[in-house]
Amino acid sequence: MHNKSLSELSLLLRQRECSSVEMTRYFLDRIENDNRLLNSFITVTPDVALRQAKVADERIQSGNAETLTGIPLAHKDIFCTQGVKTSCGSKMLDNFIAPYNATVVEKCQAAGMIMLGKTNMDEFAMGSSNETSYYGPVKNPWDTKTVPGGSSGGSAAAVSARLTPIATGTDTGGSIRQPAAFCGITGLKPTYGLVSRYGMIAFASSLDQGGPLGHSAEDVALLLNVIAGFDARDSTSLNHPKEDYTKHLNDNLAGLKIGLPKEYFSEGLDPEVFKVLEAARSELEKAGATLHEIHLPHTELAVPIYYIIAPAECSSNLSRYDGVRFGHRCNNPSDLTDLYKRSRAEGFGAEVKRRIMIGTYALSAGYYDAYYLKAQKIRRLIRDDFVAAFKQVDVILGPTTATTAFKIDEKVDDPIAMYLSDIYTISVNLAGLPAISIPAGFVNQQPVGLQLIGNYLNEAQLLNVAHQYQQRTDWLMQNPLGIAG
Amino acid sequence: MSLPKVENMAHLARISLSEQDIPLYTHHLSDILSFVEKMNSVDTSNITPLAHPLDMVARLRPDIISETNQRDHFQTIAPQIEAGLYLVPKVIE
Numbered sequence: 234m235h236n237k238s239l240s241e242l243s244l245l246l247r248q249r250e251c252s253s254v255e256m257t258r259y260f261l262d263r264i265e266n267d268n269r270l271l272n273s274f275i276t277v278t279p280d281v282a283l284r285q286a287k288v289a290d291e292r293i294q295s296g297n298a299e300t301l302t303g304i305p306l307a308h309k310d311i312f313c314t315q316g317v318k319t320s321c322g323s324k325m326l327d328n329f330i331a332p333y334n335a336t337v338v339e340k341c342q343a344a345g346m347i348m349l350g351k352t353n354m355d356e357f358a359m360g361s362s363n364e365t366s367y368y369g370p371v372k373n374p375w376d377t378k379t380v381p382g383g384s385s386g387g388s389a390a391a392v393s394a395r396l397t398p399i400a401t402g403t404d405t406g407g408s409i410r411q412p413a414a415f416c417g418i419t420g421l422k423p424t425y426g427l428v429s430r431y432g433m434i435a436f437a438s439s440l441d442q443g444g445p446l447g448h449s450a451e452d453v454a455l456l457l458n459v460i461a462g463f464d465a466r467d468s469t470s471l472n473h474p475k476e477d478y479t480k481h482l483n484d485n486l487a488g489l490k491i492g493l494p495k496e497y498f499s500e501g502l503d504p505e506v507f508k509v510l511e512a513a514r515s516e517l518e519k520a521g522a523t524l525h526e527i528h529l530p531h532t533e534l535a536v537p538i539y540y541i542i543a544p545a546e547c548s549s550n551l552s553r554y555d556g557v558r559f560g561h562r563c564n565n566p567s568d569l570t571d572l573y574k575r576s577r578a579e580g581f582g583a584e585v586k587r588r589i590m591i592g593t594y595a596l597s598a599g600y601y602d603a604y605y606l607k608a609q610k611i612r613r614l615i616r617d618d619f620v621a622a623f624k625q626v627d628v629i630l631g632p633t634t635a636t637t638a639f640k641i642d643e644k645v646d647d648p649i650a651m652y653l654s655d656i657y658t659i660s661v662n663l664a665g666l667p668a669i670s671i672p673a674g675f676v677n678q679q680p681v682g683l684q685l686i687g688n689y690l691n692e693a694q695l696l697n698v699a700h701q702y703q704q705r706t707d708w709l710m711q712n713p714l715g716i717a718g
Numbered sequence: 719m720s721l722p723k724v725e726n727m728a729h730l731a732r733i734s735l736s737e738q739d740i741p742l743y744t745h746h747l748s749d750i751l752s753f754v755e756k757m758n759s760v761d762t763s764n765i766t767p768l769a770h771p772l773d774m775v776a777r778l779r780p781d782i783i784s785e786t787n788q789r790d791h792f793q794t795i796a797p798q799i800e801a802g803l804y805l806v807p808k809v810i811e
Contacts, residue, residue, distance in 0.1 A: 328795075329795060330794075330795055332788070332791055332792055332794075332795065424772075425771050425772065426772065426774070439769065439770065439771075465779070468776055468777055469770070469774065469776075471772070471774075531760075533756070534756060534757060534759075534760065537753060537754040537755075537756045538754070538757055540750060540753065540754055541754055541757070548731060552732075555732075556797060557796075557797070557804050557806055558792075558796055558804060559792075559795045559796060559797075560797075561797075562797035562798070566807050567807065568807050568808075568809075569806055569807050569809055570732070571734075571807070572806060572807055573732040574729075574732050574733060574734035575734050577731075577732055577733045577734075578733050578734040578735070581733070586731075586733055586735075586743070587743065587746055587747065587750070589731045589733065590724070590727045590728060590731050590733070590743070590747060591747060591750055591751070593727055593730050593731040594727050594747075594751075597727075597730060604754070606767055607757050607758075608754075608757060609767030609768055609769060610762035610765040610766070610767050610768070611757060611760060611762060611765075612767070612768040613765055613766060613767065613768035614760070614762075614765065616768055616771055648746055648749065648750060649749055649750065649753050652753075663771070664771055665770075665771025665772055666771075
C-alpha cells in the first residue's frame, strides 16, 4: 500500500477495497516501526487521525468524498494545529498548543485528509540540515549517517521512507526543495502568496511559502489543488483564480524552451551531479524540449543578501517570543528585562540567536541603509535577471543542490558552509517564483535533485514538465534500502 | 565585530549571552558580516529597493471588527495569569 500514488490510494478508498481507518492504521504502524530510526516526527497524532478517518469513511459512504478524502498526510510542525502541540522545532514552543488551525491545515481537513502527525524541522525553519531542531536531528532514509536536508527535513524523510503518502512543508530559502533533493522525492515551492501563510509560524515574511512534498509531480499537484487559494487572513495572499494543477500534466513538451543558467553549471557543482543533470537534460530534449543557455548574472549575490533580508525579518517576527503570553518563560525573573532576556536565551537555539542578532544589527540605527536597504536593492537586480530570462525561455533547469546529502555534523560548526548549501534555491525565494525539485538519479546511491524554475503562477507548467520527465524515467520507483518493506 | 558590539546586539535583541558564549558568537557573527560584504561589489545607486517580489501593495479592508473575543481561550497557554491578566515582574514601584 505504501508504494501507491495518491490517485491509487484514492481509488482503493472509493472502490471500498480499503477503508480510511485501515489505511490510517497502516501508516501509523509504519511510523511506529520506523520513526525511532529516522526521528522524522515530533508528534504523532493517532487519536486525531483515527477520528478523522472515521468521519472520512462516512463521507465516502455517503458519496460526498473529494479526491483526497480519507488519505493520510503529515504537517510540518510549523503549521498551527488546534489542540495539538505546534513546536516549530523549538524549546521556545515546546509547551505551545495552538489555539487555532493554520489555513493550510483547515483546507486539508475540509478536503477530508487525515493528519498522522507533525514532522520534525530545523528550529523556526532556520537551517539546511534539520540539525538545529530542539528534538534532535532527522536521519536521511537513504543513508542514516547523512542529513535529510532542511528545514522541512522531517516531512521529506517521512515521505521518502513512505511513513506518509504526502506531507506539507515551507520554503524560505530552499526548505522544501533542498530536503526533497536529498531524500529523493518531489517538492514544490509555489509562487509567493499562492498558499496562505495564516497560522504558518513566521520566519521571513517576504520569503516564506508553504507547499507540498510527495513522491511524484502528480501527487504534489493533487495536494496543491487543496492548499492553494486566496485567504483574506493573509495580507500577502494572491487573489488568483482557482486552478486544477493536474489539468496540464499530460501536455506534450514539443516546443518547450528550457533555459540553462550558465551560473548554475559552473564551478562548485559536483561533477557527478553535473553528469546526472546532463542525462536529465537530454531526456527532456528527447521529449521535444529545446535547450538554451541563459544568464542570471547576479546569482552569486543571492546568498549574501538573503543573510541580511531573512535575519532582518526574523528578528522582527521573533520579537513576539517574550515569555509573557505564550511559550517558554524563565524561572524567577528579577525584572521585566531579565524575563525577556533569559526566556529568549533559554528558549532559542544558537542558530536562531545568531540570526536574530544579525537581523537586529542590520536594522539598527546607522546600519539600515548599508545592509537592509542595500540588500533590497540587489534583490530587485536578482528578480530582474529572472524577468529577463523568462522573455527567452519557458522554464529554467538547474541543480537543486551542488552535492548529494552531506554527513550529520559535517557543517554544523560552520554557518557559512551551511548557508552555501542553498546556493541554487535562494534566488527563487528572493524573486518570489515557483520552483520544483524532482529526483533525477543517484550518485553513490544518494539521490540527486533536479530543479525546475517557472515564471510567476506557472505551477501547472512546472508540474507538466516534471510529470513528463517522471513518465520517462523510473527514479520514483526506487525506495531507500531497508525501507522498501 | 567587537565583543562590546556583540554584547550590545544581544541586548537590543533581548537575549542574554553567557560570558563563555560571547567569543563564539563574535566569531560567527563576524564571519557572516564579512560574507555579506560581497554586496558592496555592486553599484546600486539608481536601483529602487524591492520589498515585494510581485510589486504588490498591502491590501486594505474596512475598519470593522472581524474577530471575536477569545481572551480566556488564548490565556489557557499563558505562562502566568491572574484574574484575566498576564503577570510579569513588577514594572512600576
